[in-house]
Amino acid sequence: MSRQQQERDPQGGSAIRLENLSKQYPNSPHPAVDNVSLDIEPGEFVVFLGPSGCGKTTLLKMVNRIYEPTGGKIWIDKTEVHELAAPQLRRQIGYVIQQTGLFPHMRIADNVATVPRLLKWKKARINRRVEELLDLVGLPPESYARRYPAQLSGGEQQRVGLARALAAEPSTMLMDEPFGALDAITRNRLQEELLRIHRQIKQTILFVTHDIDEAVRLADRIVVLRQGKVEQFATPLEIISNPANDFVAELVGAEDVLRRMSLIPIASAATAINGQRNVDDPTISGSSFLRDAIGTMVETGSERLSVVDEDGHPVKSLTMEDIQQAVSTSDAEENASERRATSASD
Amino acid sequence: MDTLREVLEFYRERPDEVLELAWMHTELSLIALAIGTAIFVPLGILFARWTAGGSAAVGVVASLRVIPSIALIFLFYPLLGFGYQPALVALTILAGPPLILNTYAGMRQVDASVLEAARGVGMNPAQVFFKVHLPLALPVIIAGMRSASVEIFASATLASFIGVRTLGQYIVTGISLLDTTYLLAGGLLIVALVLSAEIILGGFERLVRVPAA
Structure with a gap:
């Protein structure tokens, strides 16, 4: 400043x-x-x-x-x-x-x-x-x-x-x-x-x-x-x-799943680190969005990312499963319209 | 070459008279241009703001352009008689079409979004006009003064036919005596005046032109 x-x-x-x-x-x-x-x-x-x-x-x-x-x-x-x-x-x-x-x-x-x-x-x-x-x-x-x-x-x-x-x-x-x-x-x-x-x-x-x-x-x-x-x-x-x-x-x-993923923060989808965390997992900031995570996964070929805080310390991990979970939750929150129910979960 | 030497000799024989006529020619022209600008630029601005009838009015003005200046000079002869006044009126009117048409075009070509922005940032109507609209129209308006001045300086020659002392005097004399030296002596000076007016106003025009990339 x-x-x-x-x-x-x-x-x-x-x-x-x-x-x-x-x-x-x-x-x-x-x-x-x-x-x-x-x-x-x-x-x-x-x-x-x-x-x-x-x-x-x-x-x-x-x-x-x-x-x-x-x-x-x-x-x-x-x-x-x-x-x-x-x-x-x-x-x-x-x-x-x-x-x-x-x-x-x-x-x-x-x-x-x-x-x-x-x-x-x-x-x-x-x-x-x-x-x-x-x-x-x-x-x-x-x-x-x-x-x-x-x-x-x-x-x-x-x-x-x-x-x-x-x-x-x-x-x-x-x-x-x-x-x-x-x-x-x-x-x-x-x-x-x-x-x-x-x-x-x-x-x-x-x-x-x-x-x-x-x-x-x-x-x-x-x-x-x-x-x-x-x-x-x-x-x-x-x-x-x-x-x-x-x-x-x-x-x-x-209908656009990607657009929806660009609005869900990674922090809200990631899960606690469990025992099998690999130090080689690519890292991603918790303040980015799911869409960025997909991008990183595709780019690196890794199905699991290490979510880091502002100082770069790993705090959570994020897998493809977590992403699917988060997207279908945002689906479930919707009203009865079934239109979209299929698009994300399979 | 001989003719040119004769013309120079002609000037050398009567320097005071040449200067006096050149000055009277210039003065008459500048006064006509000033009065014309004072009347017709505001009129062009009014036409540009008059959404209903502006373009029709400008069409009428454009059609008046076909009246030749010599006709205009003699048109006022029965009305105002001989001399300075009718010449001035005729020359001023001559400046009308180029001034009105250019002012109208200059005001109308200003980008509507620029004017909206000027209102949008909080300029009042007078500020929009003087700080934005008029400055952006000015190069085109001055171009109008340029063509008006060419017409006026050239036509001021004709004023000598109704008894006004301008460089036209030499043309009138040259015609009646069938003397090319008179004709050339007058003609060359008139051309020089027209060109100077053109160059000076062209300089002003460049000065106010909006900078481009």
Whole structure:
């Protein structure tokens, strides 16, 4: 952790409450958002997931009043968003969009400084903050601050977009498919860094995507939307192992065993070390997921792994049997639907 | 070569008059360009923001472009008579189409996502306009001033036909005396002025251009 980051108090997130929120566009047969109510905890990472046209972007953009609702209320902590003038409200909310929306005529440093300048921060504070942010998103200020957006790759541009959104330490962030236009490798890396930043700052994030893998990877809870209505609001594991209806099951690919395994932590499946532990067993961290364990097994040809703690000490062991057990348990927890019962246990 | 020597001789014989006419030509043109910019750039901005009728209005403006400048100059003759004023009005109007069309195009080509981001980070409408929208449209607007200035500097020549002292004076005299030295002496200076205006405004345009990769 760098010197600058220690100077700053760890900030929390806001509680967000959507109350019977609706949006009816003129000349449209049904509402884009239809009477949605959600309670989002402070610091929660919530992903709005659904096919295109399901209303997820409209829902997101009503929070900072890019779109105005035709009914309902939005509370951020104790303030209803319409109590503030829209520009004042938006300066308190980080905003990242897919096309980055960087200002092409401004240098990277000026892009990042946009909101602090609108808030009339002192110059020295702005400069300090810009450097700190560029470091945070992995763009060394000495080589990036003076460049222009067009001189950066797509991934780098989106890092700048993220830094700009974080600049005034917002307790809420709205992100509209921010990584949708990036290649898979860049997207993965940025998802990782977003998670790291979220762990560090713990602001509340509302994130729109149509990519189920991205949703599962990032979300504390996922809101599944269809035709403006909430189909399910639950944790990724809950949504995949216990989809509320056929629509959700199909959307999230609940049949996908691998996807489910990517959500079950190794620590919860591993068993105590019994006598026959072999020192040659490949090791794996207890904080990874079953999917990683399968990967290691296939790679090494070993059917048993030694699960180690943070210091590398073996604490448990994991066999193929343990994995099957864990996956079928998560199956059994489901309701009566037999659909999936066969897929994992044989 | 002889003709060129005659033209240089022509300038050497009356340096004060040449400079005075060149200056009056430039002054008339710059005033027309300034008034034109003050009127037609805002008009182009209005058209760009006018979702219902903007493109129709711009279509009408584009069609006005076919009116030749000489027709415009003489069109105002019965209305405003002889002299400086009608010439200025005509030249200003001449700047209309390039300024309106370029301003409209410049404002419209700005990426909608950039404008949404500007609103999204909390700029008020005036800040979105002055910090983002206008700066991004500026290179295209200045390109419009460039074509307008070419038209104005060239057409200021015609003002001499309704009694305004510009470099057109030498053209008028050259035509009536059938004297090529007069024609060339005037023509060369007019070309030089048009080119300088073009180069100076082109420099401004490069200055405000958005940096590319």
